[in-house]
Every structure is written in C-alpha cells, then in structure tokens.
Amino acid sequence: MIVEAMLPAxxxxxxxxxxxxPLIDAARLLRDLDADLVVVRSSDGLLAGVITKTDVVRQIxxxxxxxxxxxxxxxxxxxxxxxxxxxxxSDIWSVMKERHLKNIPIxxxxxxxxxxxxxxxxxxxxxEELEYQEVLLRDYVMCVGYH
Numbered sequence: 001m002i003v004e005a006m007l008p009a010x011x012x013x014x015x016x017x018x019x020x021x022p023l024i025d026a027a028r029l030l031r032d033l034d035a036d037l038v039v040v041r042s043s044d045g046l047l048a049g050v051i052t053k054t055d056v057v058r059q060i061x062x063x064x065x066x067x068x069x070x071x072x073x074x075x076x077x078x079x080x081x082x083x084x085x086x087x088x089x090s091d092i093w094s095v096m097k098e099r100h101l102k103n104i105p106i107x108x109x110x111x112x113x114x115x116x117x118x119x120x121x122x123x124x125x126x127x128e129e130l131e132y133q134e135v136l137l138r139d140y141v142m143c144v145g146y147h
Contacts, residue, residue, distance in 0.1 A: 001129050003092060003106060003117060004085035010106050010115025016041055019048045019073040023059055026051045026072050037103040039113045040076045046111045049076030082107050083117060093122045 003010075015029050015038045026038050030053050042048040051072060059075045082105045083092045096104060096119050106115040 001089045001125060002085065003083050003087045003089055006089065006117055006121060006125060007085060007106070007115055009121050010117050013037075013103070013116040013118055014039060014105075014113060015116075016113060017051070017072050018043070019071065019076070021072045023056065023070045023072060023075060026075075027056045027060075030056060036118075037105075037116055038072075039105050039116065040072050041113060047080060047082065047105060047107055047113050048073065049078035050080050050105065051076050080105060084109070085114075089122055089126060092117065093119070093126060096122065 013034075015035055017026055017029060017038050017040050019040050019042050026040075029035060029038050030051070036052065038051040039047065040049045040051060049072075055075050055077060059070060063070075081095060081099060081101060083095075084107060092104070095101070096117075102119050103116050105113045106117055108114045
C-alpha cells in the first residue's frame with residue numbers, strides 16, 4: 001500500500017499557516033481537539049516547518065515582551081520529516097514509529113503540503129491490509145480460491 005491511499009483522510013487533517021503569521025494564530029488552529037500539527041508554508045507555498053501543541057506551550061511558557069508575538073517561523077520545527085504519495089506506507093510507518101511521530105506532512109512533487117498522515121490512520125490501514133492478506137491465504141490453503 002502506498003501513502004496515496006491515505007490522501008482523503010490526510011487532506012482533512014491538513015492545517016496550513018504562513019511562516020510570517022503570529023504564534024497566536026497557530027495556537028488558535030491547534031485549539032481543536034483533533035488538531036495536532038500545523039504545517040507552516042513559505043510565501044511560495046512550499047513546506048517551511050511544522051508547529052505542534054508542544055511547540056506553542058514551550059514558547060508561551062518562556063515568552064517575555066516581544067517574544068510573545070513571535071512569528072510562526074521563529075518557533076516552528078525544521079527540518080521536517082515528510083513523505084510523498086508514492087512512498088510505501090509500511091516504510092513511512094517505520095519512520096514514524098522510530099522517531100515517535102504522531103503526524104507527518106505529505107508533500108506533492110513540488111514540495112507543497114497536500115495532507116498530514118496520522119500514525120493511527122496509517123496503522124489501521126496496514127492492519128486492514130494484513131487481515132485481508134490473511135483471509136486470502138486461508139482461503140487459498142483451504143482450496144476456496146481468491147476473492
């Protein structure tokens with residue numbers, strides 16, 4: 001299975017913010033319970049970085065004076081682990097697991113964000129694929145044939 005199969009759900013998770021937007025805008029976007037990651041893009045629409053709830057809390061806990069009005073680009077995480085629609089989902093899941101990532105951006109060939117892959121969604125898809133293969137193998141062994 002490739003990442004492209006996950007694009008419908010990944011597009012719904014995509015939250016974009018310009019790199020010059022203030023931190024408060026990122027905090028507002030992350031206020032939603034389902035929002036875990038804001039993808040920051042440059043003025044030309046390319047991936048610039050990501051901001052998580054942890055990044056916002058870290059910045060606010062240390063803010064004094066003008067730093068409270070920091071731009072998204074000042075606190076975003078970069079470089080970013082990302083994937084492409086043509087990547088194997090199992091490979092991306094391995095990277096997510098190894099690096100303890102809940103979400104990673106999906107980029108088109110021009111490096112523009114087109115979605116956010118969630119670890120739970122990826123794992124569910126991989127398990128469904130494995131269960132289907134198990135059913136096919138069982139049916140084959142029992143001489144039922146393929147579906």
